[in-house]
Amino acid sequence: MADSSSCGILRIALPVPLRRVFDYLPPAEISPNNLKPGIRIRVPFGKSKENSGRIGILLEMVVQSTLDKDQLKTCLEVLDTEPVISQKQLDLLKWASAYYHHSVGDVLFSSIPTLLRQGQPAKLPTTSAWRILPSAPSGDDPCLRRAPRQVEILECLNQNPKGLSAEALKKISAGWRNTISRMIEKGWVEEVETEITCLPAENQSTTSQPVLNEHQIRAVSEVSAALNQFQVFLLDGVTGSGKTEVYFRVIEKVVSNQQQALVLIPEIGLTAQLIDRFRSRFSCPITVLHSGLSDKERLSAWLLAQEGKAAIIIGTRSAIWTPLPAPGVIIVDEEHDTSYKQQDGFRYSARDIAIVRGQRDKIPVILGSATPSLESLNNVRQNKCQHLILPERAGDAVQPAIRFLDIRNAELTNGLSRPLIKKIKDCLKDNKQALLFLNRRGFSPVMMCHHCGWIANCRHCDANLTFHQGARQMRCHHCGSQQRMLTECPDCQGSELIPVGQGTEQITQTLEELFPDARILRIDRDSTSRKGEMDRMLAMIHNNEVDILVGTQMLSKGHHFPDVTLVGVLDADNRLYGADFRSTERLAQLITQVAGRAGRAEHPGEVYIQTHHPDHPVLQSLARYDFSGLADQLMAERSEAMLPPFASMVIIRAEAIRAGDAMTFLHGAKTQIPTIDGIEVWGPVVAQMERRAGRYRAQLIIQSTQRQLLHRMLDDWIPKVENMKKPYNLRWSLDVDPQDTF
Ligand code: ADP
Ligand code: ZN
Ligand code: ZN
Numbered sequence: 167m168a169d170s171s172s173c174g175i176l177r178i179a180l181p182v183p184l185r186r187v188f189d190y191l192p193p194a195e196i197s198p199n200n201l202k203p204g205i206r207i208r209v210p211f212g213k214s215k216e217n218s219g220r221i222g223i224l225l226e227m228v229v230q231s232t233l234d235k236d237q238l239k240t241c242l243e244v245l246d247t248e249p250v251i252s253q254k255q256l257d258l259l260k261w262a263s264a265y266y267h268h269s270v271g272d273v274l275f276s277s278i279p280t281l282l283r284q285g286q287p288a289k290l291p292t293t294s295a296w297r298i299l300p301s302a303p304s305g306d307d308p309c310l311r312r313a314p315r316q317v318e319i320l321e322c323l324n325q326n327p328k329g330l331s332a333e334a335l336k337k338i339s340a341g342w343r344n345t346i347s348r349m350i351e352k353g354w355v356e357e358v359e360t361e362i363t364c365l366p367a368e369n370q371s372t373t374s375q376p377v378l379n380e381h382q383i384r385a386v387s388e389v390s391a392a393l394n395q396f397q398v399f400l401l402d403g404v405t406g407s408g409k410t411e412v413y414f415r416v417i418e419k420v421v422s423n424q425q426q427a428l429v430l431i432p433e434i435g436l437t438a439q440l441i442d443r444f445r446s447r448f449s450c451p452i453t454v455l456h457s458g459l460s461d462k463e464r465l466s467a468w469l470l471a472q473e474g475k476a477a478i479i480i481g482t483r484s485a486i487w488t489p490l491p492a493p494g495v496i497i498v499d500e501e502h503d504t505s506y507k508q509q510d511g512f513r514y515s516a517r518d519i520a521i522v523r524g525q526r527d528k529i530p531v532i533l534g535s536a537t538p539s540l541e542s543l544n545n546v547r548q549n550k551c552q553h554l555i556l557p558e559r560a561g562d563a564v565q566p567a568i569r570f571l572d573i574r575n576a577e578l579t580n581g582l583s584r585p586l587i588k589k590i591k592d593c594l595k596d597n598k599q600a601l602l603f604l605n606r607r608g609f610s611p612v613m614m615c616h617h618c619g620w621i622a623n624c625r626h627c628d629a630n631l632t633f634h635q636g637a638r639q640m641r642c643h644h645c646g647s648q649q650r651m652l653t654e655c656p657d658c659q660g661s662e663l664i665p666v667g668q669g670t671e672q673i674t675q676t677l678e679e680l681f682p683d684a685r686i687l688r689i690d691r692d693s694t695s696r697k698g699e700m701d702r703m704l705a706m707i708h709n710n711e712v713d714i715l716v717g718t719q720m721l722s723k724g725h726h727f728p729d730v731t732l733v734g735v736l737d738a739d740n741r742l743y744g745a746d747f748r749s750t751e752r753l754a755q756l757i758t759q760v761a762g763r764a765g766r767a768e769h770p771g772e773v774y775i776q777t778h779h780p781d782h783p784v785l786q787s788l789a790r791y792d793f794s795g796l797a798d799q800l801m802a803e804r805s806e807a808m809l810p811p812f813a814s815m816v817i818i819r820a821e822a823i824r825a826g827d828a829m830t831f832l833h834g835a836k837t838q839i840p841t842i843d844g845i846e847v848w849g850p851v852v853a854q855m856e857r858r859a860g861r862y863r864a865q866l867i868i869q870s871t872q873r874q875l876l877h878r879m880l881d882d883w884i885p886k887v888e889n890m891k892k893p894y895n896l897r898w899s900l901d902v903d904p905q906d907t908f
Pocket of ligand 3: 624625626627629642643644645646647859
């Protein structure tokens with residue numbers, strides 16, 4: 167060990183679930199002094215000889231390893247000269263790894279684009295573009311009289327002398343490739359390789375910006391006063407109250423200070439419409455990060471942010487890890503949205519990370535919502551967060567009235583009550599749009615034999631199969647398995663299988679029968695699975711090509727439908743008595759969001775909720791738009807029961823192929839938990855749906871009102887759990903601050 171100080175040891179994080187780091191010797195030809203933390207290094211890993219190794223990230227150089235030097239392997243290859251993860255970013259990621267008790271290698275690698283994980287160079291990828299040449303004729307040249315498509319494309323190329331991508335050309339004309347090849351033959355156009363850059367700015371909107379109301383002015387000035395310092399704001403404003411307008415004014419200031427704005431949006435709220443709204447408002451470079459990007463596009467967006475070339479970065483959950491050399495503000499829109507919590511692998515909350523980033527970068531963080539999470543409201547109470555309230559809709563729009571349709575004993579036509587059908591009829595007569603919510607896709611959630619009562623179950627889960635009429639299939643919504651629709655009962659060979667209950671497909675069909683002249687559009691995960699379909703459907707709604715919309719939760723957020731005046735909620739009841747301690751909070755959020763879709767422009771809106779419990783206090787509060795009163799009530803209940811946000815919670819989940827294995831493992835893990843005052847352990851219990859995708863599941867809940875105490879216990883306990891003997895197929899995971907308790 168004598169000479170170890172002279173040659174340094176590289177401590178490397180690898181993308182493996184093991185909660186540890188790995189030590190290696192530097193390659194002989196490279197001086198360790200030239201290696202910076204955050205670079206990628208290929209190292210030998212595992213047993214196979216032909217193994218080309220694994221890519222890891224250098225965390226630090228150390229003088230001594232826990233292993234003897236002759237046991238250390240030597241690195242294979244250094245991939246970068248400059249870090250792909252800056253020291254500042256490494257520190258944040260290491261913090262997250264410790265807080266969520268998750269493998270540091272997994273955390274680091276999940277924060278970088280796939281192409282970097284695979285070892286591609288960290289430089290802006292290129293793509294084909296087509297550029298106009300000086301020899302091209304002008305659009306009114308007689309030689310083009312019979313070629314309107316060429317004229318169209320030439321004009322666009324003229325306006326974009328740097329060239330247009332395939333994506334952009336496709337928007338001009340579906341058959342652009344043929345047209346372009348003809349123009350290349352004529353020597354008018356050339357194909358070039360260009361870097362993928364930020365989104366080109368739209369034509370800057372000529373409509374004047376709205377004059378802010380007093381509440382917006384106050385919100386903007388409070389945040390502006392906190393630029394360049396850490397401060398969390400809860401922008402609490404009903405839907406349509408002008409929160410986005412507040413974001414815009416703050417972003418303008420940030421951008422004019424040469425700083426970057428990071429804007430997080432829930433997965434389903436990030437639409438072409440929203441991006442266009444940003445593009446027509448800002449002339450600075452904007453880049454977007456979401457799950458629909460190709461690997462190349464993602465790398466390019468990430469690098470543009472890292473190199474400071476993008477001023478505004480808009481993205482979904484994982485965009486919270488985007489490196490920013492000059493951060494100015496982080497905005498989390500719809501902060502209560504569950505899509506901010508990753509539900510598998512590295513289970514982080516992007517909203518919570520936003521706050522930690524703001525604190526480390528000394529910048530303001532704005533959490534916006536019409537229905538703030540109890541976590542954020544509690545932070546307001548504890549003065550960790552400043553409450554900015556926008557109490558009314560911006561401009562002349564008013565909140566729609568929320569009313570209940572008592573469906574006890576009512577006659578329903580496939581789930582639709584008479585009064586609701588009448589309301590839809592009236593709405594159509596007025597040439598307005600109606601929006602109906604049912605959070606269940608498919609035709610019916612149950613298929614039953616009319617003769618013997620047999621019910622179609624999933625072979626792999628404790629769940630029913632959903633009938634999808636369009637596809638003539640029965641599908642499991644839990645494991646994704648599917649089978650052809652049966653023609654007879656497997657038990658009694660009876661030939662009459664009947665659908666029980668309704669999904670969006672059936673509601674759509676019923677409406678088609680009731681309103682044969684209406685144009686009806688169904689929006690759910692099935693109907694929008696093709697890329698671009700959602701945006702196409704939203705455009706149809708905006709162009710008034712639709713009379714009745716039937717949708718799932720997907721439609722509840724963020725969208726602005728000026729002509730929707732009637733909103734119907736078909737299935738509020740099953741959430742009133744949900745099993746999770748957050749079900750009431752979620753129902754309140756959903757109904758408030760849904761109501762926010764109606765009457766957002768000059769036409770007043772109405773919301774009708776079908777329910778068997780019209781007098782339920784939660785529904786009554788919602789009808790009065792008393793979300794804050796309801797939140798107070800829920801807070802009191804949580805405080806009484808010592809549930810989050812008044813306690814920190816951790817869930818350890820396990821699943822195995824053999825029944826009982828998960829429970830046995832969790833019982834064993836529980837015995838390793840030291841008895842400490844202030845730490846409570848509940849369970850283990852089997853999951854509500856015990857078998858899913860062929861695996862039996864169980865869970866153990868640990869919680870404490872003292873976060874630090876809980877985390878110190880976990881630090882000691884988790885290594886013991888890792889070392890426990892387990893059946894080979896048992897999987898277990900840890901969820902810190904879980905969103906769901908099943
Ligand atoms: P939110 O994000 O709270 O749902 P938006 O910022 O999208 O609300 O505003 C809703 C609508 O009201 C938009 O069309 C917006 O342009 C308009 N708006 C916002 N602020 C004002 C204002 N002060 N005066 C008039 N219209 C406004
Ligand atoms: Zn039968
Ligand atoms: Zn299943």
